[in-house]
Amino acid sequence: MFNYRLYWTFAKKSFLRSAVYRFDVWSRLGSNVIFLLMWGSIWTALYAGREEAGGVSFQAMLTYIVVSQFLSGVNGAGTPLWEIQEKVRTGDISLELMRPFDVPLRYLFADFGSVFFYMITALLPLYIILFFFMDLSLPNDPLIWLAFSFAAFIGFLIRYCIEMAFGLLTFFLVETGGVEDIFYFAMSLLSGSVIPLWFFPGWLASFASYLPFQGIYYIPNAIFIGEIAGYQILTSIGVQLFWVVVTYIFLRLVWNKASQKVVVQGG
Amino acid sequence: MAIIEVDQLMKEFKVAKRETGFLGAMKSLVKREFYTKHAVKDVSFTVDKGEMVGYIGPNGAGKSTTIKMLTGILVPSGGTVKVNGIVPYENRQANAKNIGVVFGQRTQLWWDLPTIESFELLKEIYQVSHSRYKENMDTFTEILGLDEFINTPVRQLSLGQRMRADIAASLLHDPPILFLDEPTIGLDVVAKERMRTFIKEINKERDITVILTTHDMEDIEQLCKRMVLIDHGQKVYDGEMAVVKNRFGKIRTLVVDLEQHSKPLTLEKAEVFKEEAGKYWIRFNREDISASGVITQITQTHNIKDLTVEEPEIESIISRIYQEGFDGVEQPIPVKSGS
Amino acid sequence: MRYIDLYFKLVAAGIRAQLQYRFAFFMRIVGMLTSYAGTAITMWVMLYQFQELGTWNFYEMLFLFAIAVLSWGFCIILFFHFRSLDTYILNGTFDRFLVRPINPFFHFMAMKFDVASFGQFIFSIFIFIWVSVELHIHWTIANVLFLLAAVIGGVLIQGGLLVIISAFAFWTTKSEQFYWVVMYPARNLTNYPLVIYPKMVQWFTAFVVPFGFVNYFPASVILGKETPYFPENIGYFSPLVGIVFFIIAYYIWMLGLSRYKSTGS
Numbered sequence: 123m124f125n126y127r128l129y130w131t132f133a134k135k136s137f138l139r140s141a142v143y144r145f146d147v148w149s150r151l152g153s154n155v156i157f158l159l160m161w162g163s164i165w166t167a168l169y170a171g172r173e174e175a176g177g178v179s180f181q182a183m184l185t186y187i188v189v190s191q192f193l194s195g196v197n198g199a200g201t202p203l204w205e206i207q208e209k210v211r212t213g214d215i216s217l218e219l220m221r222p223f224d225v226p227l228r229y230l231f232a233d234f235g236s237v238f239f240y241m242i243t244a245l246l247p248l249y250i251i252l253f254f255f256m257d258l259s260l261p262n263d264p265l266i267w268l269a270f271s272f273a274a275f276i277g278f279l280i281r282y283c284i285e286m287a288f289g290l291l292t293f294f295l296v297e298t299g300g301v302e303d304i305f306y307f308a309m310s311l312l313s314g315s316v317i318p319l320w321f322f323p324g325w326l327a328s329f330a331s332y333l334p335f336q337g338i339y340y341i342p343n344a345i346f347i348g349e350i351a352g353y354q355i356l357t358s359i360g361v362q363l364f365w366v367v368v369t370y371i372f373l374r375l376v377w378n379k380a381s382q383k384v385v386v387q388g389g
Numbered sequence: 390m391a392i393i394e395v396d397q398l399m400k401e402f403k404v405a406k407r408e409t410g411f412l413g414a415m416k417s418l419v420k421r422e423f424y425t426k427h428a429v430k431d432v433s434f435t436v437d438k439g440e441m442v443g444y445i446g447p448n449g450a451g452k453s454t455t456i457k458m459l460t461g462i463l464v465p466s467g468g469t470v471k472v473n474g475i476v477p478y479e480n481r482q483a484n485a486k487n488i489g490v491v492f493g494q495r496t497q498l499w500w501d502l503p504t505i506e507s508f509e510l511l512k513e514i515y516q517v518s519h520s521r522y523k524e525n526m527d528t529f530t531e532i533l534g535l536d537e538f539i540n541t542p543v544r545q546l547s548l549g550q551r552m553r554a555d556i557a558a559s560l561l562h563d564p565p566i567l568f569l570d571e572p573t574i575g576l577d578v579v580a581k582e583r584m585r586t587f588i589k590e591i592n593k594e595r596d597i598t599v600i601l602t603t604h605d606m607e608d609i610e611q612l613c614k615r616m617v618l619i620d621h622g623q624k625v626y627d628g629e630m631a632v633v634k635n636r637f638g639k640i641r642t643l644v645v646d647l648e649q650h651s652k653p654l655t656l657e658k659a660e661v662f663k664e665e666a667g668k669y670w671i672r673f674n675r676e677d678i679s680a681s682g683v684i685t686q687i688t689q690t691h692n693i694k695d696l697t698v699e700e701p702e703i704e705s706i707i708s709r710i711y712q713e714g715f716d717g718v719e720q721p722i723p724v725k726s727g728s
Numbered sequence: 729m730r731y732i733d734l735y736f737k738l739v740a741a742g743i744r745a746q747l748q749y750r751f752a753f754f755m756r757i758v759g760m761l762t763s764y765a766g767t768a769i770t771m772w773v774m775l776y777q778f779q780e781l782g783t784w785n786f787y788e789m790l791f792l793f794a795i796a797v798l799s800w801g802f803c804i805i806l807f808f809h810f811r812s813l814d815t816y817i818l819n820g821t822f823d824r825f826l827v828r829p830i831n832p833f834f835h836f837m838a839m840k841f842d843v844a845s846f847g848q849f850i851f852s853i854f855i856f857i858w859v860s861v862e863l864h865i866h867w868t869i870a871n872v873l874f875l876l877a878a879v880i881g882g883v884l885i886q887g888g889l890l891v892i893i894s895a896f897a898f899w900t901t902k903s904e905q906f907y908w909v910v911m912y913p914a915r916n917l918t919n920y921p922l923v924i925y926p927k928m929v930q931w932f933t934a935f936v937v938p939f940g941f942v943n944y945f946p947a948s949v950i951l952g953k954e955t956p957y958f959p960e961n962i963g964y965f966s967p968l969v970g971i972v973f974f975i976i977a978y979y980i981w982m983l984g985l986s987r988y989k990s991t992g993s
Contacts, residue, residue, distance in 0.1 A: 462826045485827055510737060
């Protein structure tokens with residue numbers, strides 16, 4: 123039943139469309155670099171010349187931040203939360219219910235297109251240069267690269283499911299102000315995107331480990347720098363797979379409720 | 390006495406080219422090419438005090454660009470403009486006191502506030518004296534029936550109500566000149582009629598000069614004695630409305646739906662110019678033959694299932710004048726189908 | 729004088745308009761409080777293991793952050809809507825500011841008055857009290873006056889940048905995006921003491937886009953922190969820098985407006 127051709131077209135279309143909005147590409151890259159500078163400086167200052175802290179070397183920590191910024195560039199190139207909210211409010215998404223395709227999947231594939239465009243034109247060139255010029259620790263084992271790529275991809279899917287589901291909550295809420303802020307806070311802190319989980323206070327670290335957000339940044343980053351190694355890689359990816367299933371079911375539930383609401387009440 | 394003088398007015402824009410395809414997409418990331426668009430070319434006209442002029446043209450003809458230069462929003466690339474003795478772009482604020490502006494599609498009122506509050510704020514902005522404000526409000530309330538919605542937030546008004554409020558707002562400071570950009574767009578028949586009556590009235594009683602852009606044939610026929618036609622940025626006609634109407638407004642199109650169409654349809658003094666699935670579009674000149682004359686001819690050979698008579702649209706009149714020049718040989722006007 | 733009177737009338741109308749949406753208003757305050765608390769929590773987690781960020785401890789960082797939040801709060805009230813000038817231009821509503829007999833900058837500025845900044849005020853005042861107790865800050869009249877002057881300077885600097893960003897819309901038909909690319913990261917950058925950044929960046933935030941004068945330099949004066957590369961007590965210049973920067977911003981905006989009048993887009 124899955125119509126590859128159709129979804130492939132969505133991806134291709136949004137790839138080409140991204141090119142029209144050239145300003146978006148440069149601007150996103152610009153702010154990505156500023157945040158990289160910020161977190162790089164913060165961690166340099168926190169280490170304050172020490173070779174290692176909490177068993178993690180400075181070089182590894184810096185690599186963690188650079189990889190994390192790369193991934194946040196990847197994740198940030200998809201349809202953002204506010205845009206989903208906007209599409210719900212204007213009724214664009216309700217209209218798409220009448221079309222012969224699955225709406226969440228359509229957006230996912232459109233995201234693939236725009237993310238891929240942003241990656242090859244902006245992110246990869248920049249980060250390849252960074253990896254050349256900065257003293258970072260790169261994995262030697264190709265298997266680690268493979269595991270990282272896979273984990274990063276699963277992380278992308280988890281993020282997508284959560285962001286889409288949060289966005290679709292707009293169907294049920296009059297005002298989304300608070301929802302947004304909680305989402306962004308969880309996204310930045312609990313995912314380990316700027317502070318790795320091992321530097322958290324114990325209780326907060328175990329709290330975060332029961333949540334899906336760690337799968338987005340913490341797990342791929344930690345695999346990359348070797349903090350998650352050996353058989354732990356498999357269990358971590360297992361945890362990610364568990365969360366991608368759970369968040370997908372959550373997204374489906376929200377979507378079904380939302381589409382029912384549209385059908386019954388006309389949006 | 391001329392209150393508006395426009396002489397060889399020009400406006401050029403630089404417009405970016407859109408690239409297509411994958412390579413074009415990559416290219417436009419780095420570099421864009423531009424071309425020059427002549428929105429208004431060499432337009433000259435004058436308007437006397439108290440005149441009501443229709444400024445007419447198809448979409449993108451340069452109408453609103455001209456209006457923007459007259460209101461001081463845009464600076465011309467060439468030529469001169471004078472409105473009530475003031476060059477609008479040099480002295481925008483002084484000009485603003487002399488003009489009232491209504492944009493049919495965009496309200497100038499405070500969206501979230503009760504209508505009356507917009508009037509009160511505009512009173513402050515234009516420094517209208519208290520007594521004058523009261524007088525005007527009384528008059529407008531009476532003619533436009535503002536009191537039925539004066540305490541309703543603007544966003545809850547119907548389009549007709551909103552337009553009434555907008556036009557009243559534009560006249561609060563007694564401007565000698567009023568610019569109306571599509572004042573009846575989207576209104577129903579009753580609301581349109583009401584709007585036209587009001588425009589006629591203020592033009593007559595207050596001696597306000599009105600410049601009006603519209604797409605609506607009815608608007609032009611009822612309101613404007615004089616019309617200035619522009620197309621592709623150039624003036625193609627400036628003169629009496631009646632002349633244009635006489636010359637070009639006599640062409641009618643009859644659309645008939647015929648039951649059986651094996652026989653060819655041959656007509657005198659009328660011409661079939663389009664045929665589609667039993668439907669015929671027939672053009673004739675009202676002066677040569679009446680609609681019933683054409684219909685009689687058809688019924689001699691065919692059975693009519695359905696019929697409509699269409700009047701020419703402003704677009705087609707303009708494109709004809711543009712193509713043939715005003716003194717061109719009379720030919721049937723192409724009428725857009727389906728309208 | 730006429731403009732002051734008119735400003736209050738326009739602003740009062742803006743507030744009445746905003747209060748038509750009470751629930752949205754309330755939720756925005758909740759949202760802002762959440763997001764500032766989020767940043768504070770992130771700082772706390774960051775310093776849980778490390779105690780210090782470039783000689784600044786958690787409470788000092790909170791103090792630095794609170795000054796930024798307070799002046800940003802005022803900035804939202806007065807200037808936040810400038811970022812969406814592009815929308816006004818694109819849908820044509822900006823023209824209405826140009827057919828009226830008053831200064832368009834003034835008219836545009838007075839159009840909105842976003843009182844939802846209660847969130848910022850509650851948050852920053854709470855932090856000031858908490859930090860004052862923890863760090864035993866002695867509040868003298870001179871101190872308080874200096875803090876107020878610094879906040880005014882901060883409002884003018886951040887407001888000035890918002891004005892410049894909105895002016896970009898006159899050239900590029902974009903401004904909201906510039907806000908998210910330039911100002912949002914810049915504001916985040918200054919939530920942390922500038923001393924941790926490379927010298928170039930510090931120099932840039934002192935003399936080009938003077939964000940250093942919003943919170944880092946004034947906070948250093950009050951807390952008696954060192955500001956390497958910069959003269960001691962440079963923070964006293966905050967109000968002056970604010971005034972100068974805002975005047976420059978105003979002229980850039982007016983320059984953009986004249987460009988808009990020649991292109992119409």
